[in-house]
Amino acid sequence: MIPTAETPADRLVLEAVGFSLSTLPADARIAIALSGGVDSSVLLDAAVRVAGASRCLALHVHHGLSAHADAWLAHCEAFARERGVEFAAERVEVSRDAGVSVEAAARAARYRALDDMCASRDVATLWLAQHADDQAETVLLQLLRGAGLAGLAAMAPEYLPAGASVTRVRPLLHLLRAQLEQYAGERALQSIDDESNADTRYARNALRHEVTPALAVHFPGFRDALARTAAHAASAQRLLDALARIDMESASRDEGRALSHDALLAFDDDRALNLMRYWMRTSGFVAASSARLGDALRQLREIGAAGEGHGLRIDHAGHALRSYRGLVYWEAGDSNEPADETALAARAISELAWQGESIWRLRQWRGTFVFADADVAAGDSDTIPASVLRRAVLSARSRSGGERMRTSEARNAPSRTLKNLFQERGVPAWKRDVPLLYVGDDLLFVPLLGVNRATLPEQVDEAETRVKIIWREDLLIA
Known part of the structure; x- marks a missing residue:
């Protein structure tokens, strides 16, 4: 009342x-x-x-x-x-x-x-x-x-x-x-x-x-007049947003974090720019100027849908517009820097003295490491002896660039950079911001890539308990 x-x-x-x-x-x-x-x-x-x-x-x-x-x-x-x-x-x-x-x-x-x-x-x-x-x-x-x-x-x-x-x-x-x-x-x-x-x-x-x-x-009535202008603009913007949502259905990839290069370029300039504005706004970006968006669309048309966007020079709000394998997305960093994930901000290192825990929650990464019992008999080969997890303190760290790992079981196989492995598997840059799991100073596991076999011992006890590590983002946790 x-x-x-x-x-x-x-x-x-x-x-x-x-x-x-x-x-x-x-x-x-x-x-x-x-x-x-x-x-x-x-x-x-x-x-x-x-x-x-x-x-x-x-x-x-x-x-x-x-x-x-x-x-x-x-x-x-x-x-x-x-x-x-x-x-x-x-x-x-x-x-x-x-x-x-x-x-x-x-x-x-x-x-x-x-x-x-x-x-x-x-x-x-x-x-x-x-x-x-x-x-x-x-x-x-x-x-x-x-x-x-x-x-x-x-x-x-x-x-x-x-x-x-x-x-x-x-x-x-x-x-x-x-x-x-x-x-x-x-x-x-x-x-x-x-x-x-x-x-x-x-x-x-x-x-x-x-x-x-x-x-x-x-x-004297300018405030009311401007309020009416805002209301008319809001009504017209709702119609443009409705059109953008229709276009997003055909152009959106990876839950809206990227756009299909082909689908975007199939629209005329007005419709493509409307889609880009809507995409950026719903992704949490501050609005970009018409000149910057127009320049972005021009460059995307010049490189063509089949080309890679290494020459794109569009920076906005601490991010750079990228084009990779037919997708258009925003990556943290500057367009003058090589297109890679290591420009992402580092997070604080988290540590765990593992004593058989089944989950390790990492709030700063908005996800959880799951340590599950492995079924080697069922052909689950990407596993780790439990003794390795107890060998030293586990730590979750950000990428700093240049990290290498060996995914092959062959002992004489060379190690490769995480960047190359991500590219080989077609993992887009915005998905590469994942915690690297170390045991002591040795890289042990990388989400989306698996176990670093160079860290595992050459001789293992076949009867020893083995563990499978799974990385789950918050959205996937039940």
Whole structure:
């Protein structure tokens, strides 16, 4: 039940929050992204009044970009505790990849952290505090950048991004900043002011402080007009996405991680570019410019479907576009580097003193090593004596490049690089980011390739228990 409103601003905010709450089950918990600014402070305060403190969870992300970041975290925790709300925070590092602005990198890191915190807690939805002024600024920015319909559609009131754990909702999207500030003043809410918001070197701040005030004088209804533009663009974009989904059915390979070169090039330019935009967006990439996508399609047409894309020079958001054996995909790294998997970021080494465990969960790899009893009599030859696993500490490591192994049982067979073995077996680059299993300092097992026979002893006890190692990604674990 919505509390009795005391003022017009109070009524507007409580009604907006109440509407979003009405779409959820009666006992559903809500996570609120709390930066400590006026907007998110208003959202949390109103959510507590309408839903009750027990149903709310305040989440804060510490970017470390400001000297005041620690103070902001402390303020947010105190603000939540004063209202009896559970509080959680996570610290992130903002990457500085070439071609990605600090704003975009911080936003991506923030949403990843928020989603991780939601996934580990029993919440039904994540509420964000963007409002009508934010929406108008976003549409203007996208217009000035020459964005397509997806950009002009700006911020949706409710959406579930690819890979996100919960739906994101913007209850205040139709309210003005001035209405939120009036609510905060009437409720005597204490908030913080990020000093970077006044820096007009950032495009959004320049619009907020220098452009939209002038628009408000000459075009008082510009916010509503831009909101309608966003709604029309969103409607048109849904139609383009429906077409892209149809095209993905014929062009998608490996669960959407790659596109068929033949199928992509069979479309005319407009349709192929629409498919590429949809593919990148649903894969979690930030939007690429029309010029970059157009250049990518031109280069793909030049090399032809049968050719290898070693000459492709398309970099975007820390990845390079590759073409390999009739597939088009994105690989971590730079296009000036050799097309291989070793550019992938290294993960922390995990160790296990094996004592007969049947599974070894590796969270950083999102998968599990399974140690299963082997049936040698049934012809299962790719097995390991149990004594080898106990010989030294097992470790799971990232590839660093140049690793070699021998897959042949013949003792005089030469070892070969993992890169060559992966290529020989047609394993695409994005599947080669797997943990290498070492026993001591010796490479023992590589997922998708098998056992390194150079590590096994020449003489084995036929009666000894043998083990088969299996690598299972999280999706395959029952």
